[in-house]
Amino acid sequence: MHLTELDDDPASPFPPVERALREPDGLLAWGGDLSVPRLLNAYRHGCFPWFSEGQPLLWWAPDPRMVLPSDGFHVSRSLRRFLRRSDWTLRADCRFDAVISHCADTPRRGQDGTWILPSMATAYRRMHARGHAHSVEVYDRDDCLVGGIYGIAIGRMFFGESMFSLSDNGSKVALLGLCRFLHRNAMPMLDCQMHTAHLESLGARTLPRERFIRESRALCALPGPPGSWQDGFGHVTAAGLSDSEPR
Template sequence: MVVLNDKLIFPPVETATPEGIIAIGGDLSTERLLLAYRSGIFPWYSEGEPIVWWCPDPRFVLFPEKLRVTKSMQSVLNNGTFRFTINRAFTKVLQNCKTITRKEQEGTWITPAIEHAYTQLHEQGFAHSAEAWMNGELVGGLYGIRLGNVFFGESMFSKQSNASKFAFINYVRQLQKEKVALIDCQVYTAHLESLGAGMISRNKFLALLADNL
């Protein structure tokens, strides 16, 4: 296992473990995080652990044109229950993603260091949020990194049924208008699979990154 030091470098992704771990250690500086995303790598670890860097094979992604919207969800989009915004409440979205209770998950991977690092990325224009509001209250949303024509999704939350789907669908449609070609969902979830996400090989993912960053 490669242990990173102060040098801004990652080992070749082909050296990843079968689970997709490529290295541990290093830091969460803006420079290292941007290098990681451009290389198809992302951090994912629990508080109290060293930083763990991942590049899994296969990779879970969504092509915006393959977004799947059911009739019932289209009704939710049209009925005015929620209001959609972009980058209006990044900090609140991040905090909700950190604190929301999730089934079969203890604790959170959004450590104080992660929270600080991605807030910095937002302030520098790299990290973005999409929000769903209900009666003036933030009830759902997501955040991630935008580089070139790729969006790297990080986390989402929902306090009302369909709120995160509402935010996600609206944001994907906006990204498609902006010519985003690929949304990185990182690892499998049934929630995102229901919206059209699927697996591709790591090699194909890296080739798509090269074409769209």
């Protein structure tokens, strides 16, 4: 099947996701750029950029899609015990640059290098400056980062991109804090892109691509929290996240 090359207009439509390749799963198009309008166009369309050093810019829409309901994070007994004893705190959009840098530098099992190339990091920092990209950060008692996550919010849909841990449970606590915030703001679904056993153990599940596209587009069209999340997220304690039910 012919792979579509995107033209220079960032507002031009992406090809229908049904044209994505089965092998490699979800490869939809190549080319274009990482401008803010192009990225917003891509996420609304149900695809995302993912490429390595030396490759052209590649766009993906895998089938099925991994998602985590914002009220569906599975807090294990061991994590709940950890949270109750923890003196960590969480904030949002306070250290986005540091979060994306740590995500880029964290070694990943089975990966040689990082997909968060300098061009990607610059693009998502631009998205953050425009109020589209957000981070949730986890801090220890000395106000040092121990974990974090970042992604893109459009309307009431959140598209997760990457997370990191500098201490055990750092990324889990960040993801849990993000889910609780999304749930409070009537944002029911977090896109996790690709299936992993780790995400599945935390409550994520797969959706057929057709259903994911339908539901995510509907959520993107609804009004969501505007601008920075700093004030809306507030100052959250990890111990406060140990409640069994989201509030």
